[in-house]
Amino acid sequence: MSMALALKPILALLFSSVFITKSASLFGDSAVFPKKTPNSTEPSSEGSIKVESFGISQVVLRGNTSITSPNGTFKLGFFAPNDEYSWYLGIWYARIPIPTYIWVANREKAVKNLLSASAEITETGRLAVTDQESRTLLWETNNVERAKGLSLLEEGNLVLLSADGRIVWQSFDFPADTSLPGMNLTAGTILNSWRSSIDPSPGRYFLRLNPPDYGEIALYFSNSSVGMDNLYTYWTTGNWSGSAFAGVPEMTIPYIYKFNFVEPFTPMATFMYNEVPLEVDTEPPLTRFVLDHTGRLKQFTWSQQSGGWNIFWAQPENMCKVYGLCGNLGMCNGNQLSPCQCLNGFSPSDNVSWFKDDFSQGCRRTSRESCSEHDKFEEIGNVSHERTAVVSFSGTWAECESTCLKNCSCIGLYHDEKSNSCRNLYGPLLNLLNVTSDSTIKDTLYLRVQPNGTRKKSSNAKMILLIGIICSVLAILCIGVMNLYVCRRRKRRARLTRGEDNDNTIQVSNLRLFSYKELHSATKGFSEKLGHGGFGSVFKGELADSSAVAVKRLERPGGGEKEFRAEVCTIGRIQHVNLVRLRGFCCEGFHRLLVYDFMPKGALSSYLRRSNGNTNGPDCPNLSWEARFRVAIGTARGIAYLHEECRSCIIHCDIKPENILLDEGFAARVSDFGLAKLVGRDLSRVVATMRGTWGYVAPEWISGVAITTKADVYSYGMTLLELIGGRRNVPPPAGGENNNNASPEEGGRWFYPPWAARRIVEGDVAAVVDEKLSGEYNVAEAARLGLTAVWCIQDEEGERPAMGTVVKMLEGVVEVAVPPLPKLLQALVSGESFRGMAS
Numbered sequence: 001m002s003m004a005l006a007l008k009p010i011l012a013l014l015f016s017s018v019f020i021t022k023s024a025s026l027f028g029d030s031a032v033f034p035k036k037t038p039n040s041t042e043p044s045s046e047g048s049i050k051v052e053s054f055g056i057s058q059v060v061l062r063g064n065t066s067i068t069s070p071n072g073t074f075k076l077g078f079f080a081p082n083d084e085y086s087w088y089l090g091i092w093y094a095r096i097p098i099p100t101y102i103w104v105a106n107r108e109k110a111v112k113n114l115l116s117a118s119a120e121i122t123e124t125g126r127l128a129v130t131d132q133e134s135r136t137l138l139w140e141t142n143n144v145e146r147a148k149g150l151s152l153l154e155e156g157n158l159v160l161l162s163a164d165g166r167i168v169w170q171s172f173d174f175p176a177d178t179s180l181p182g183m184n185l186t187a188g189t190i191l192n193s194w195r196s197s198i199d200p201s202p203g204r205y206f207l208r209l210n211p212p213d214y215g216e217i218a219l220y221f222s223n224s225s226v227g228m229d230n231l232y233t234y235w236t237t238g239n240w241s242g243s244a245f246a247g248v249p250e251m252t253i254p255y256i257y258k259f260n261f262v263e264p265f266t267p268m269a270t271f272m273y274n275e276v277p278l279e280v281d282t283e284p285p286l287t288r289f290v291l292d293h294t295g296r297l298k299q300f301t302w303s304q305q306s307g308g309w310n311i312f313w314a315q316p317e318n319m320c321k322v323y324g325l326c327g328n329l330g331m332c333n334g335n336q337l338s339p340c341q342c343l344n345g346f347s348p349s350d351n352v353s354w355f356k357d358d359f360s361q362g363c364r365r366t367s368r369e370s371c372s373e374h375d376k377f378e379e380i381g382n383v384s385h386e387r388t389a390v391v392s393f394s395g396t397w398a399e400c401e402s403t404c405l406k407n408c409s410c411i412g413l414y415h416d417e418k419s420n421s422c423r424n425l426y427g428p429l430l431n432l433l434n435v436t437s438d439s440t441i442k443d444t445l446y447l448r449v450q451p452n453g454t455r456k457k458s459s460n461a462k463m464i465l466l467i468g469i470i471c472s473v474l475a476i477l478c479i480g481v482m483n484l485y486v487c488r489r490r491k492r493r494a495r496l497t498r499g500e501d502n503d504n505t506i507q508v509s510n511l512r513l514f515s516y517k518e519l520h521s522a523t524k525g526f527s528e529k530l531g532h533g534g535f536g537s538v539f540k541g542e543l544a545d546s547s548a549v550a551v552k553r554l555e556r557p558g559g560g561e562k563e564f565r566a567e568v569c570t571i572g573r574i575q576h577v578n579l580v581r582l583r584g585f586c587c588e589g590f591h592r593l594l595v596y597d598f599m600p601k602g603a604l605s606s607y608l609r610r611s612n613g614n615t616n617g618p619d620c621p622n623l624s625w626e627a628r629f630r631v632a633i634g635t636a637r638g639i640a641y642l643h644e645e646c647r648s649c650i651i652h653c654d655i656k657p658e659n660i661l662l663d664e665g666f667a668a669r670v671s672d673f674g675l676a677k678l679v680g681r682d683l684s685r686v687v688a689t690m691r692g693t694w695g696y697v698a699p700e701w702i703s704g705v706a707i708t709t710k711a712d713v714y715s716y717g718m719t720l721l722e723l724i725g726g727r728r729n730v731p732p733p734a735g736g737e738n739n740n741n742a743s744p745e746e747g748g749r750w751f752y753p754p755w756a757a758r759r760i761v762e763g764d765v766a767a768v769v770d771e772k773l774s775g776e777y778n779v780a781e782a783a784r785l786g787l788t789a790v791w792c793i794q795d796e797e798g799e800r801p802a803m804g805t806v807v808k809m810l811e812g813v814v815e816v817a818v819p820p821l822p823k824l825l826q827a828l829v830s831g832e833s834f835r836g837m838a839s
Contacts, residue, residue, distance in 0.1 A: 060127075060150060063087065063117035067152045068094055073286075074102075074156045078117045082198040082356075086110035087117050089129045089139075090200070091156055091171070093286065097307060102156055102178040102288060103171050104200045105129055106139035121147055127160055127169070143169035155182035176200070177291045181284075185271040187214055190228075194293045196358035204324065204360055205295040206231070214269040215239045216247075219297060219315075221323040234295070234323035235316050240264045248315075293357060294339065295322035303706055312701065320433050323386070327362020328428040329411070329447075331383075343432075344378065345449035362428075367450040371408035377401060377446035380412075384435045385445075389426040396420065404448065412447040511572050512584035516591045523551050531603070531658075540598065548598035549583060553591075568594070574646055578638030580661055580671040599669060601662035604631060604719075608657055609727040622770075625777035627666045628723050632785055633810050634668030635660050639716060640803035642670070643709045651707065655715035656696045657722060695729045699795055699824060710797040713806065717792025721756050724785055726770030729753055753793065754825040760786035761821050784809065787816040795822050 061067065066077030075094035078087045079101060089105040106129040111117040116133035125146025129139040141147075145168040147160035157180075158171040172183045177193050179185070186209070193203035206228055210218035217237045223230035238246030240261050258274040275284035286302035299313040316322055319339055320332035326340035327349070333341055340354075342363035348354035349361040395403070397415050400422035404410035407426070414423040520526070522541035530538045536554040543549055571582040571594075586593040607623050623631070642650040652659075652670070659672040698714035700707055718729055729752050759767045765786040769777055788809045794800050801809065808814040 057120045057122045057128075059118055059120045061089070061119035063111075063114035067150075069152045069154045069156070071154050073154055074152060076152045076158060078111070078114060078119075080114070081200055084114070085112050087112075087114050088200055089117075089119050090176075091152070091158060096286070096302060098309065100288075100309070101200070102176070102180060103158070104176045107176065107201050109138040111138065121150065121160075125160075125168075141169045156180045157182060177203075177293075179289045181273070181275045181287065183272070185209060185217070187211070187267050187269060191291045193291045193295065196293050196353065196356040198356055199293075199358065202226070203293055203358075205291055205293075205322075207291045207297065209269055209271065210236060213239075213265050214267060215265040216245060217271065219291070219295065221295065223324075232323050234321065235297075294319055295325055310701075320431070324360060324430055326430075326432065327360045328430060329363040329432065330359055331432045331434070333434075343380065343447060343449075345447075362430075365450060369450070371448070372450065373405055374451055375405060375448050376451045377404075377413065378449045380445040380447050382435050382443065383445045384431070384433045385429045386431045388429055391424045391426065393422055394420055395422045397422075400424065410448065412445055414443045414445060416443070511568070511582060512595075514584050514586045514593070514595060516586050516588045516593070519551055519586055519593055519595070522549065526551075526553065541595075548600075550596045550598045552594040552596065554593065574641070574650075576638060576641045578634045578668055578670060579641065580669045596671070597669075599661035599671075600664050601666055603658050604660040604662065604668070604723070605657035605728075607726070608722055622772050623666070623726070625773055625781070629778070629781050629785070630666060631660065631662070631668040632720055632723055633807065635670060635719070636716065636803060636807045636810055638668065638670035639712055640807050643712065643803050649709065651709055652712050652715075653707070654696075655712050655719060657719055657728075660719070698797075700797060708797060709803065710800045713792050713800045713803060716803070716806070717789045717800075718753060720785060720789035720792065721753055721768075724765075724770070724782065724789065725752065725756055725768050726772055727752060756786075757790050757793070757821055757825050760790050761818060763818075784812065784816055787819060790819045790822070791816070793822055793825070794819065795824055 061077065063078050066075050068075050072094055074091050076091050077089070079090050079092065079099070080087050081101070088107070088110055090101050091103040092099055092101045105119075105127075111129070111131050113131075113133060116131050118130050118132045120128055120130060122128050122140065125148070126143055127141045127147065127150060128137055130137055141160060143160055145162055147168050148163040149161045151159050151161060153159060155172075159167045160169040162168050172180075173189065175183065175189065175191055177191055179191060183189075189208065191207040193205040195201045195203045204222045206220040206222065207217065208220075210216045210233070216239050218233050219235040220228070220231040220233055222228050223232065237248050240246075244259070260272050260274070262268075262270045262272075264271075275287060288300050290298045290300060292298055296319055297315050298311055300309040301312050302308075303310050318334070319325065320334050326332050329343065329346055330340045331343055332339055340359040342348060345366055346363040347366045348359075349364045350358075353359075353361055393403075397417070400413055400415045403422070404413050404424045407424075409426045410424050411427075411429060412425045414425075415421070519541065522543055523539045524541075526537075526539045528540040530540050530550060532538070536552055539551045539553065541549045541551045568582070568585050571579075575581065580599065581597045582594060583597060584595040586595075639652065639655065642652060654672060655670075659670065661669045661671050663669060696715040696718045698707065698711040701711065722729055756768045759765065765783050766779075768786060769782050788801075788806060791809075792800055792806065805814065809816050
């Protein structure tokens with residue numbers, strides 16, 4: 001089967017001028033939402049349509065008809081993503097319940113009436129979309145050779161065929177925002193985002209091979225509202241290293257994809273990938289890469305269990321890093337549903353577009369006046385931004401303010417009292433982002449706004465009197481409402497302090513409610529940063545009783561409340577010696593903070609080497625074997641408690657060395673439930689809406705099925721291998737080919753788990769144990785840990801032990817048999833894993 005998959009693209013290249021295959025693609029997206037498509041009782045054709053004669057136009061599709069691919073995976077027809085007055089010819093998945101569009105023809109001009117929508121092969125042999133009512137040509141293909149027919153292939157590729165069956169045009173050469181397996185990314189291939197989630201017209205984000213070297217893939221923002229003029233690059237994959245892109249180390253995890261880059265760094269460069277099923281004679285899951293309307297490149301995998309698309313990978317990882325996402329004067333808050341907001345004194349420039357999730361027009365002053373000499377400057381805080389002209393000079397605050405007020409183009413300023421320096425800002429302010437948590441940025445932005453209460457006087461005395469009466473009545477009502485609100489707020493705060501909350505969003509009895517001021521003081525202004533993970537940064541603090549704490553500050557004001565409350569509810573209920581204790585929280589305004597016990601010995605990751613001979617720090621201490629064994633068992637007990645002993649089963653979803661902390665006695669404490677999902681005891685599975693960390697995720701995550709507690713078991717097994725060997729699983733990208741039969745000392749690109757698992761299964765655990773121990777370890781314990789680790793990373797969930805059983809295996813209560821080498825790792829060891837091919 002794998003040989004057939006490998007030969008298919010080669011045969012296609014030999015017999016066609018364009019590459020077509022059932023399994024190969026790069027990146028792309030389509031909008032996913034329940035929208036309008038013609039009724040399911042519509043006439044439908046399978047596969048292809050032939051044109052009987054040349055010289056006249058022949059209709060191949062009308063508004064209420066469609067064409068289905070041979071096996072019924074895709075459908076071609078007219079759809080309306082927003083209303084009944086904008087219809088587009090497109091391709092979507094035919095057998096899933098969520099309408100998901102992967103290609104659109106007439107993106108720039110929609111058909112207003114479905115009954116007049118028509119797709120036809122013209123007298124010149126091209127496919128065209130027309131409005132029959134007005135006889136208007138809305139879109140057509142650009143093929144030179146006449147087409148005799150069309151066909152929708154099972155790969156989702158729409159092709160026009162000549163009389164002898166050759167392809168003269170194909171949709172894979174002209175993608176919209178989505179790339180499917182089978183699609184080549186060449187120097188001339190461009191992905192273009194939708195304008196919004198419900199508007200398939202061309203957006204302002206593009207993907208292509210980055211010229212002039214063509215050795216990497218890049219994402220661009222267009223400063224032009226139409227076309228690709230004045231492009232700005234905001235994310236790249238990094239250069240191709242022969243097997244992966246430098247900035248995408250995930251590609252080294254060979255689960256269901258085989259990547260291939262032909263002739264990189266030349267104008268003939270062609271990038272592609274194939275889907276590879278996890279098991280022989282099984283179909284790979286539906287997958288697609290999407291450049292969505294927010295400018296992020298996402299990988300989706302269809303889950304049959306959950307009946308929905310799982311987002312497995314997205315770049316830029318922080319959506320606020322997307323250039324121009326919120327437009328001029330728009331602040332990015334990181335909220336997935338509504339990522340942009342206008343500051344006080346500003347409102348959306350285009351309310352209709354804003355409502356449709358198109359924020360690119362940004363914000364404008366709420367007042368009709370563009371500027372006024374009475375304008376004031378409002379303190380915004382520590383905010384980063386881009387694309388602004390800056391005029392710097394020395395001067396007092398008054399001089400700085402006066403200079404800006406004299407020019408309507410001046411939109412804000414920075415002023416440093418210590419150096420008496422001023423910076424006036426002119427032009428658009430893009431990518432506004434709150435960076436208060438970044439201690440390296442000290443500047444405070446002052447934005448020019450209309451003063452509150454400034455109004456033009458009216459000469460109509462009656463109107464003034466009427467307004468006065470209305471305002472008086474409203475004031476009385478407001479006072480009453482405010483009094484009621486204050487009383488209820490005081491009662492609610494009292495309940496929160498006692499651990500009660502009527503709305504059930506926080507129900508904990510052992511947590512303390514901190515004020516933001518108190519935590520700001522305890523952390524000395526959030527000055528000592530311990531790390532970054534989950535949904536924010538972690539800072540060291542000291543409470544009034546002199547006890548040390550770790551304060552986790554959730555970033556992205558305006559977002560993250562759901563995650564915060566879920567984390568409080570989850571962690572606040574559990575107490576275990578091998579779990580980090582949550583001491584309290586802060587929920588004040590936009591501030592969301594969690595207060596944990598401080599772990600003085602740091603994270604397990606700081607004791608593991610990143611590559612041969614290199615640690616995470618110059619003074620990284622060595623863990624004794626006794627300490628490692630305690631960490632292994634303690635971590636297993638903590639996870640087992642989450643899975644089997646809590647009132648509700650808790651799947652952590654992100655087990656890795658960074659989330660295993662060590663106390664003063666080197667006892668392990670599992671931390672960071674930012675990705676944890678709760679399942680009721682009656683349920684056995686939970687759909688992960690967030691991805692874990694590459695190198696630790698179980699195969700079922702990538703294949704799109706829902707996950708169980710066995711996903712944590714897999715992650716624990718990978719972590720256990722690292723603990724035994726004292727090294728990380730995936731070293732930094734380096735040159736050379738994969739060599740998983742080689743030892744760590746033989747150099748080259750090397751993935752640790754296949755090598756370690758093979759040695760353990762062959763009975764050579766001594767080769768895996770960290771050489772820094774100098775042979776000082778318990779041989780029986782090492783063998784037990786090694787065999788347990790390999791059992792934990794088996795491909796099939798059913799073959800992995802439960803965490804309760806893992807604890808017994810480590811303690812020696814249960815005998816540990818020799819496990820089989822996992823198939824995925826076995827493929828790596830035997831050299832059958834994915835290898836990037838460059839020529």
